[in-house]
Amino acid sequence: MSLLLSEIKIGEKALIVAVNTEKIPLKLLEMGCLPGNLAELIQIAPLGDPYYFTINDSHVAIRKEIANEVTVVLENQN
Template sequence: MAVLLSNIKIGEKAIILDVNIEEIPLKLLEMGCLPGNQIELLQIAPLGDPLYFNINDSHVAIRKETASEITIRLENQI
């Protein structure tokens, strides 16, 4: 089942299924935020935005608004 990246919980790992190329900054794509890559939510800022992720051993902070443009599949789901 596909969900939005903005909806995962701390510690959950997922595989990126799709990104909205028009809404995602090029820098995130260059850092590995691409379909097929694994992503894990490490932390959430105290006010809930931004979200701090590990993408292919790169640590990246992504705004919740941007994370809602990324579709993922949780790893424990087939």
């Protein structure tokens, strides 16, 4: 079952399966936010935005509106 990146829980790892490249900043794509890479949610900011992920050995902060443009599958379900 696919989810949005913004829907995974802290500590979960998910495989990126699709990215809306028209809405994702180029910098995130360069940092590895691409299909085939694993993303792990580390923390959510106190007000719920942004989300802190480890993607492709990089720590990145992604706003919720951008995380909604990334489709993932939980690691144990692929």
